[in-house]
Amino acid sequence: MEPRESIVIGAGQAGLSTSFHLTRLGIDHLVLDANHAPGGAWQHRWDALTMRDVHGVAELPGAEAPARDAQRANLAVPASFADYERDYELPILRPVHVDRVTDDDGILVVHAGEREWRTRTVVNATGTWTQPFLPHYPGMETFLGEQLHTIDYPGPDHFRGKRVLIVGGGASAVQFLGALAPITDTLWVTRREPVWRVDDFTPEAGAAAVALVEQRVAQGLPPQSVVGVTGLMLREQEREAERLGAYDDRRPMFQSIEPDGVRWADGSFERVDVILWATGFRPAIGHLASLRLRTEAGGIQLDRRGRGTTAVKDPRIQLVGYGPSASTIGANRAGRTAAKGVQNALSQSRAMSS
Template sequence: MDRVAAGVARTVGPLDSIVIGAGQAGLTASFHLRRLGIGHVVLDTNERAGGAWQHRWDSLTMADVHGVADLPDAPAPGGSHDRANEVIARWFDDYEDEHELPVIRPVRVDAVTDEDGLLVARAGERSWTARTLVNATGTWSHPFVPSYPGQRDFAGDQWHTVAYPGREHFRGRRVVVVGGGASAVQFIGEIAPIAHVVWVTRRPPVWSDEFSGRDAIGLVERRVREGRPPASVVSVTGLRLRPQEMAAARTGVYERRRPMFERIERDGVRWADGGFEPADTILWATGFRPAVRHLAPLGLRSPAGGIALLPGTSDVQTSVTAALDPRVQLVGYGPSASTIGGNRAGRAAALAVRRHLRERP
């Protein structure tokens, strides 16, 4: 059976819903929409299945990731030393086929507009119209690199997490790693044993052997409820050194962390006190921002700069409905921006879509 035909209700007129993004949260939402008999399509920008996972660096294995939550009716692959970008891509692809999810790709949605009370997702000359929308675009397509004086004059390489070229690229180099999150810690763990590495962060790192994920997610939820831009869930859970980072730890690189430099010069970085660090590579492990620019025509942002969400129905990770437009559900945004949160949010979004359709047929 054709995958799209299987998941789209055979009705004349607009769809009941459109899901944008076929990562973990998007596939979960599609599964539950299909289970509820809600006609929809899933528009995915990638050439193949796998969501953002397919673009992760090759050295990231299934044993390294922060746990991959199950998809509905499908247990996640176990930890192994196989490449995560290959394992999860195959898993997602098999899942789409097994459950006949109506994924269309590649489709890059440029904008979502409101036309006579219906939502229209536009991708070049193509468009899809629906009564509701589930946005599951995550953050991977919107990497963040801060701006510093002299940045364009730097003679060396500059890389961001999104394009990390692998460990061997840095062998023998002088590398400045910028960022205070788990990716920075992992990159340093890979390259410090074979390169001269200086770690630079805006704030001192918070190391933690134990943390309350629920409390951390609650902090993020409060931000989005107030309409502020969401902070990463990972950013408030603390950092840990895994066994593979211990060789780097013995070099003292994690203890020699320095505050942010003031400017970038041709051959390195300089601090406000005049201190200078020669470098031929800057690795920006500075994270991502929510990929929601295509939603701008709907006017969902609050004066505080973020998209406010209504309180969840059961827990913080079911906070998915846009406060300014209940037709729009955001999964993998704010409190649901984690592997476990994406699953809960996907189900909550499907239920919210059903409620909206019943209330406003």
């Protein structure tokens, strides 16, 4: 069977943007999505998260972003994605969980259980949601309370009347404190002193933050999130928690976990009912392992000094939603860049075979 020109893995923001641009370029492709319905990671967010709460959802190319109102984000964004897929007749097949991508004498083979697709190029748009990062601390398996990661967050009402230890120094931890501190007892711990942004987050500041992520990707280092280098900011909905001192009472990491709490480095003990790990995610790229794209530094080096989407070690592979394109705005731009990268790879392949 003649291989397809491209396979896109993932139908979140980056995958849909890529499919839109591949269609515009007349490139035969198929999008494989692991979810049962449109919406990418958004459909798995907690019910209490509204469109007013989210940090931002950029409009997909040729469409408008959902309104920033009181709608549940896990309903509004998936509905807009479903409309987009239908309006542009994007070639999406679901549910398909990709296990691995291999090379068969110059042709890429995308495997999903017993099914497989042969293709000349692959665009990886799997994001990070399926790869939550949970650090290990001594004794964590003995804890008798609840341990939840951001991916499991059930909404603020679940925590009423419980003492909640929030672990993490990123935007999610700040948001959880904002929701929980006004209704229950909270404690915040981070590995490093939080860095707060006191000036306005201008377009120039955003560009500078993205540039720092690009530098890491250009060197083949594992990417940091864009949010991780911008510094933390409080939104209006977090001001009540600020007034209550939730952000002032930050402590360094505990030394170990015990059945009913945590032990600090100085030997003192703190009782807690819940440990909420707001410790982030890692890129979902394990299915690309056999292609050996990682550098010795542990990341995947991308072209154009980290600004592009083409894997330096194999130009047939594009990565979107990785490194500097992990934000919704970045994912849209990366979709266009990746489609061009696919077009270039196909052109080079045809030139070599003629």
